[in-house]
Amino acid sequence: MYDVTIIGAGIVGLATAYQLLERRPDLKICMLEKENGVARHQTGHNSGVIHSGIYYKPGGTRAVHCQRGYKLMLEFAEKQGIPYDICGKIIVATNAAEQAKLDEILQRGIANGMKELRKVGREELLEIEPYAKGGVEAIWVPQAGIINYKKVAEKYLEIVEQRGATAFFGAKVQQIIQGDVECVVISQSAEARSKIVVNCAGLYSDKVANMTVSHHAYRQASRSIQILPFRGEYYELIPEKQYLVRNLIYPTPNPKFPFLGVHFTRMIEGGIEAGPNAVLAFKREGYSRWDFDRKEFFETLSFPGFRKIAAKYWRDGLEEMRRSYFKSAFVKSLQKLVPEIQSEDLRPGGAGVRAMACDAEGNIIDDFLIFEDKNIINVCNAPSPAATASLAIGETIAQKVLRRLNEK
Ligand SMILES: Cc1cc2nc3c(=O)[nH]c(=O)nc-3n(C[C@H](O)[C@H](O)[C@H](O)COP(=O)(O)OP(=O)(O)OC[C@H]3O[C@@H](n4cnc5c(N)ncnc54)[C@H](O)[C@@H]3O)c2cc1C
Incomplete structure (x- = not known):
């Protein structure tokens, strides 16, 4: 029997395994992924931007996790030798109406603790991006950067496997039997018994959440998303x-x-x-x-x-x-x-x-949505910047899992 089964080997599921093993190297973790490798969906098809956190509602889970995740992502990439570049970005206003919106975004960024942000006029904008000639004004976001999240996901897998986690590929989850003590997750090619299940199934996370016997918490917590x-x-x-x-x-x-x-x-x-x-x-x-x-x-x-x-x-x-x-x-x-x-x-x-x-x-649903239903933790909304924030989201889920394991 495993301690934890994680469904989905996208960046969120893998970061969760990584953060669990950082805290408890003794845990027995199983991952079930329907594809034949990691990062085959959202994680491997994104823009590869390391988001700074400027856009998100201050205090919301996206803002909080983006800030923490940004720092953790850079530390991870540095330590593991994954190429990245903090090249900065500009957010461009092309008319007066957009200029007014730019002010709101700047205020949000400042409320999110980003002190280095600043407005730049057309002249400076063209020094930064000489061909962005449609712009009349812009916000310069020096913290933004680029990375390949597929590489990050592959590195998470390599590390968690080295630490003893077992990953099954071609293992599409079809049924979950939730008991008081253990859960059985049945996939096309493997069956896993564990104390806790974490659903990180991305585009199918609602379907996987719906597989649990107890629908009540799902209906309540998510208002049937x-x-x-x-x-x-x-x-x-x-x-x-x-x-x-x-x-x-x-x-x-x-x-x-x-x-x-x-x-x-x-x-x-x-x-x-x-x-x-x-x-x-x-x-x-x-x-x-x-x-x-x-x-x-x-x-x-x-x-x-x-x-x-x-x-x-x-x-x-x-x-x-x-x-x-x-x-x-x-x-x-x-x-x-x-x-x-x-x-x-x-x-x-x-x-x-x-x-x-x-x-x-x-x-x-604007914010990340993680809700617990008996022995199952469902991640039912992990939109952008969840790749940037993956290690912070993984940390939050790991804390929830460890609390539940301690209660057992
Ligand atoms: C076009 C685009 C651009 C983006 N740009 C950025 C960006 O620049 N920066 C940023 O931070 N974020 C960006 N994002 C968001 C980011 O990519 C996602 O938030 C993140 O990848 C979500 O990761 P995940 O692990 O939740 O989902 P996924 O990567 O989709 O992983 C879910 C996994 O679950 C598996 N699965 C599903 N159902 C089952 C089942 N029944 N059984 C077993 N396995 C199952 C899937 O095969 C998949 O591998 C972008 C997203 C998109 C789509």
Whole structure:
């Protein structure tokens, strides 16, 4: 019997295993992952930005974990020799309305303890990013950086396996039997008995939470949340045009919208990405716009929360669809920041799907959502910056697990 079973070998599940073994090297940990390797979904398809924590509500779990996770991530990368670069980023306002929003973001950042943030005028903005000529003003965020989170996840796995954890791949969890003393997790290829189960299943975390015998806590704690999949598509700048972007150029985000807007990102291994947009995916792991799963799409459409969100955001949603289907619309958004970019400078890149938790009343769950149900700890919302914050989230979950183990 194991002490802990962790479902999902994305960055959150792996960081949880890592933090548990940091504190209790004697623990017997089992990981069950449905794919044949780590980081096959959100973790391996993100922008690779080390977020500073500027955007998040002060005092909220995203703000708190981002700040702590940022520090832990840099220490980890340094110690393990994982390449990263604190290159800084600019958040650009292109008109007076955005300038006013920029002030709000700056105040948030300051409330989150980021003293080094500052506004820069057009002249200084162009010294930082010479081709961001669409900008009239910007916030300079010196703390932001870049890293490859797949590499981080692979390193977490290497360390936890060295410390005795067992990882099963190709092990899609299908059933959980929750008893008073132990839980049995049944997957396609392995069965694990343990005292505690941690659900870090990302895009399927709601489904896994629903497998537990006791639905009561889930219904109460989460008000019946459902994961809505939002695909983010990227383009890549062709090598001859990469001089147009030095590091990270972000637009002023729409405060009503849960995503940051299409931006330019230098990748740690080289190259510049533009994106991601945010379109409803017709399949939870639908990386192409042609991917469609009838059952999953029907579940999305029939969820009352989705219908309320669609009623609220239909205009933004349509605009995102247009940007997905028409490259010219995508390019236009990028030209607001860097006017010299042309359609032929961009070639299609990859895509990622974000797991966005939403409740039945149509509220997007803004903060990380971790709730406990008897012997199961469910991580049912770990949106960006959960990769940056992974070691801090892992720390929080580890504390909850250890408290429960001590009670046994
Ligand atoms: C397009 C995009 C850009 C982003 N950019 C950034 C960024 O720049 N910086 C940042 O900090 N964050 C970013 N994020 C957010 C970040 O990537 C995620 O918050 C983070 O990766 C979540 O990790 P996770 O482990 O919860 O989920 P995942 O990485 O999705 O892992 C969940 C795992 O669970 C497995 N699983 C699911 N169901 C089962 C089952 N039934 N049985 C067994 N295994 C199962 C899956 O196969 C998967 O491996 C971005 C996300 C996206 C999608």
